[in-house]
Amino acid sequence: MESNRPDSWERSVAPGRRADSIQTMAFIMVAGAIMLFTTFTASYLVRRESVDWAGMALPRLVWVNTALILLSSVTMEIARKVRAGGAPRWVAATIGLGVLFLVGQVFVWKQLADRGAFVSTSPHASFFYMLTAVHAAHLAAGITVLLFAFRRAGRAPLGVCAAWWHLVGGAWVWVALLLAFF
């Protein structure tokens, strides 16, 4: 302890450990989000056994949105793979597709409301509105993170961003299949 000069280990390893920390954090956030959607799934499967359950047909637009979000996962993956120079363009494309998805979801809500299906109309509608809203919140968080990544694209931990983005995409496919077919 005679000197307060950081030793070579601390200087060389410490910056890398920040990236590791971010990765750990992202891993646990993904695990937490999976727990959240699993809980909703379990609740859905329990609730649909009640006598008052009546499924409603989902607007076709839902599947257009699903295609958009799947496409955004592809662009995200390209952004992760290409060299740093080209990454921002693909990150921007991902953000654009994400925003388009959210706008599409609002139109889905609008179509349902026009049909007279609101959050309290039927248990299926309750789950639909709730799950789409919870999912949208996760997607919005992803967009926020990507906006930061876009600003510092060369140095952003795109692997971590991609993990979250694929989670949000996967969760949507899961939610959509659950709501449409179960």
Place this chain on the structure above:
Amino acid sequence: MAITHKQGSDAAHGHDDHGHGVGDAHDHGPTGFISKYIFSFDHKVIGIQYLLLAIGMSFIGVGLSFWFRTQLAWPGHDVMTPEQYVSFVTMHGTIMIFFVVSAALSSGLGNLAIPLQIGARDMAFPLLNMLSFWTILPAALIMIASFFVEGGASGGGWTVYPPLSALRNTLPGAKWGTTLWLLAMALFIVSFTMGGLNYTATILNLRARGMSLMRMPLTIWCWLIATLLGLLGFPALTAAAIMLLLDRHGGTSFFLPSGLIVSGEPMANVGGTPLLFQHLFWFLGHPEVYVLVLPAIGVAFDVIATFARRPPQAYRYSVYSLLVIALLGMVVWGHHMFVSGMNPYLGKYFSISTLLITAPFAILGVNLVGSLWKARIRFTTPMLFALGLVSAVGTGGIGGLFLATSTADLHFHDTYFVVGHFHLMIGVVTLTGTFAGIYYWFPKMFGRMMNETLGKIHFWTTIIGTFAVFTIQHFQGLGGLTRRYYEYSAQVMMPAASLNPMVTMFAFLAGAGQLVFFVNFFWSALRGPKAGENPWDATTLEWTTPSPPGHGNWPGALPVVTGDPYGYATGPDGNGFRMQNAKD
């Protein structure tokens, strides 16, 4: 960086001698009062902020219990209304669990000790750490504010079971109180998540060189496992809370069944399942018990090793036991619901899995006690509290055996047996653990020692008072005294209820002991004798830096770990000890 910089000259720490990369605002030590003590990024200051919050909230939480204990002991004096009674019980539970025990033990001591024990400059994400505290504070304020809205605070129990909590006309407190309760809990969950992400990343990624996982102090293992349990459990409660909010304010029927009649009015809801909420709630609720209890046990491991001058028995098996407890802890939640009407076969499964948990817990208990065998014990205040913890784990655990057995639970459910049991576990175990930790690490908070005489008075009043209260409650439960009653009139309950004045007076005794602690805490922080670097002859890393540690924790380079955390009973005569970073 010049070689002459000393610890305490905050500006001395530049970018590269911190464990985090560029861009952290806290790379330069803070100089102003506000950035140093209010919106601090320093884990030690944040830890103390949490402790102070917990001390403040404990006045409300304990005060409420004194109020309704007075009602129970001497009914018929209009101490409170029945509606206030249920509100106060609800808020006592909520405040004590989330804003006292969790805030003091998981967040307070955890923040203080984790970076110091693993040899890190600070938490992995200092900004997130600060935000975590500044999120729990509004949560606490909203919780307090709920007493002052129309109808008063929530009265649905800390478990907020629907339909009582899902309808707004069931109780006075259900009108706005429950909404504020849910809002405060949402903020609490956000705060816990931010803190938990930080703990995990810090423990997994910022350990000092040489600190392998199996060289971590057992406290660190306990915090890590408890945090992971919480992070995986809270999403279930979050989902349940979202659905409950929609039931309250969105007109949905997730949890509201058909045919409800409230205050003579039939409700329009159909098809919801209240049982579902219980499952979701206890999916968090049971792991939450371990989130609270494990850190306390961890503190006891460290404190007992230090003052018994012996390493804990079977370190590895303790770690494995903790992992098994965590795993089993996630799949036993249904033992809270034996009488809820769920399938009896499911009850059998939950019964067996719960009884299985006693095996790893017994290993922990044996390891805690085993260190004492033939040891030259130093009976300091932290050691007394750690021994008190061991005693409470044993006593509370035995009650758990009966409650885990579904056939016995049919009789005990909703009696004072349950109240006595869970208060021993998540009340006495956690608080003795917290106190052991506070007396033990006080030098690292304020650079001073706490008064030992006052500490011992505090210990004996606490342990006698709480054990008397909660063991008597076990017997009241055996005698058939049910919980959640404002006043007892049934002849059959009178023998058990007649013990209530005694219970209340022992509760006052335990409470009086805490006043001694408050005096000791604040007096010692300002006027206590100065502490050296390692006043307890302990071996872990936090004792290799000055008391209190400066910004960045170590004035020089970070320590390099060369051995086990508990190097006690070393040297030719077996009385020596070896620091974890000793160069030998």
